[in-house]
Amino acid sequence: MPATSRHLSLVVALLAMSSIAPVQAAETAQAGEALPPVTAPAQPPAEPEKLPTRAEKLDTLFAALKRERDVEKARGIADQIRAEWQDSGSATVNLLMQWAAKAVADNKQPSALDLYDQVIALAPDYVEGWNQRATLHYQMSNYRKSMSDINRVLALEPRHFGALAGMAAILEASGKDELALRAWEQFLAVYPAERKAQEQLGELEEKLAGNRT
DSSP, X not given: OOHHHHHHHHHHHHHHHHHHHHHHHHHHHHHXXXXXXXXXXXXXXXXXXXXXXXXXXXXXXXXXXXXXXXXXXXXXXXXXHHHHHHOOSOHHHHHHHHHHHHHHHTTOHHHHHHHXXXXXXXXXXXXXXXXXXXXXXXXXXXXXXXXXXXXHHHHHOTTOHHHHHHHHHHHHHTTOHHHHHHHHHHHHHHOTXXXXXXXXXXXXXXXXXXXXX
């Protein structure tokens, strides 16, 4: 083969080889791009924070109330407890309670009593329904009915300091000072910073001590 022909063949071969390499590289790159990226395993989702139940909230508040000796701070805790008691968890019952409170404020006791009866029928385990009806019976001088409702309150919530105060007042008005004294003692075991309860207990202790001499 002449030298010129051999040189031309070599150039053609080199060009052919140089054109193959980029194609192969591109194909390799494309193949590489098609592979899914390597990622770390997904972390399991964090569990949602568990919120305390109403019973747990009340237990915490009552424990704080029992420890607290500052009058204002204790009153704030007591108000939180009352707020927990007030919410029945039912929009209907809450609305009936609002209507009943309005009727009491307007001096419409029979209407209020009917509304509290409806509350208790709808939610027999709702402590504040019984407590508010007990309070209304007391205001109407229906002491026997009030005491019956108070007993129901304390069966559902033995720490109900409002019901214990009502019980003590009815017992004292009935001349049952020893029993009234015990009711105030139970009250102060739950709510020791309440000044009025302390005063009532002290007065009864003095009265009973004077009667024994």
